[in-house]
Amino acid sequence: MLLIFFNFIATSPVAAWATPDAGNELDERLNKLDMGEIQQFVNKMDNELKSALPETDFRALVTGLASGSISLKPTEIFNQSISYIFREVVANSALLGKLVVLAVICAVLQNLTGAFEKSTTGQLTHMVAYLVLVTIAVGSFGFAIQMGREVVDKMVTFMQALLPLLLTLLVAVGGIASAAIFHPLIFITITAFGTVIKNIVLPLIFLAAVLEIVSGLSKHFQVSRLAGLFKGAAMGIMGLLSTIFLGVMAIQGVAGAVGDSVTFRTAKFATDTFIPVVGGVFSDALEAVIRSSLLMKNAVGIAGVLIIVMILVIPLVKIITIAFIYKLAGAVIQPVGEEKISDCLNGLGNGLITVFAAVATVGLLFFFALAIVVGLGNITVMLH
């Protein structure tokens, strides 16, 4: 996700287009657009996220990106992300400590089972310790799931605020048919995708993790296949939805762009043909002005992608850090001889990586949706 974002920023044409007057011209044009809803969303963002943004005023962010005054340094962003990951690992070290200590207690109890008069006493204590460990683990797992759901919710809300603005700009550059085709479907697809991920996929991953933990309670009562089924279903739904989402977006995009270009070319042909000598001058002037609108649309799109990444990065880092902690705890515990707990923690770590993948997929698909809408404007103008 980060790599794609860096690539997008690095190859962004905005800075190359920027001229000294572009800032003022864009300011004037942007003042005519309603950005209240997006600004409200940015204002509601956490302070932690806001501090990571180069500019908290959305209008100023768009102007800055278009004029090149705000330059995103991929290296700096990457370094900050890495340092944030390490900070999170340190912050979650208490969880790691708890898990390791409880696992060691479990291992000691396991070995002491033979010392009790009845082996069941040792088993019972072992099971209680296991349940305490599982409670701690499930607590943080549930927190990660909740975080994932909130992120998906935030992204859907942001997309619902940003897309009307992008579609307005698409209409302004001549993509009337594209906007008309996109309008109902893009909103339905995004909302449906977010709702399915939030209410079906993430809970399924959580339930699969719970069943995996329950399987670890006794080797005689295994429900790991059911857990696998739930996990498989979650992944299958996600894959299916992603394919449908991308397919719908791509087909809509191409159909709209071609339709709009045909309309524009007809008008241009009429102007060039029926107004002799200077007919082309007007269509050329119109194209020049449309290109400046296109610049604004691209800047809005990049600002949108930037905010989506900001919404996404911190929770994703937190989720992957907790997954790493589980995996590390599982790896540390294994030599002690507590196979069940090690497997359980490893399974939880895998579950969290699946949550990470689900949330990142939502972000990636929304990024693609923005890229398609932005790119559609470019194609529409290019086909002029």
Next chain:
Amino acid sequence: MGIIRELVQTIVVIVVLAVFIEMLLPRGDMRRYVKMVMGLLVILAVLQTAANAVHSELMRDVPSITMSDAGAPPLDEIMAAGKQLSELNRDEAAQKYREGIAGQVLSLARLNSKVHAVDAVVSTGGEMNEIREITIIFSTTGDKYLGGAGKTERPVDVEPVMIDVDRNETTRDTGNAAMPGPEEKKAALEVTRVVAEFYNLQPGQVKYEFRESSGR
């Protein structure tokens, strides 16, 4: 999702119960039976959930997923805002177009050395921004270029003279206008004819004015 959540809860309860019973029971054949009974309970729970799922109206949940796009503004609003922006773009393009044509007209007019063209005003209109009228402004005192091409405002100190090519008569805007000589008038008419021919316009669409500059 509620059905699946209930199933998982039931399974968790069955498994925890089974583990406790396993611990409490003495070693022997009894354990095998308990395991089988618990296994049957799990199967029962799964089948019950499947039966519930079959009988429940799953399609009922579909609208809540697909129709929850209430936050999206109506297409009309988006289209209206987009068209408003598009109109602004069109106005800006038309302005640039008029300025470009005015520059071309001025260059054409300056090819004639008998008159001194100082400005050109182009007015356009219609869906395709057709040229409606071109007014070429000449200086009577031999002044060179006074203003930029396409400049629409008139200098305060000049007196415009309107000449309608259709009627071949000179009209004065104000009482004390500049009076060009017959040679200048002839040259101005020649320029308007060339411009009209060049842009494929009716002769009446190209007009000229003579302005006298007092300060220069």
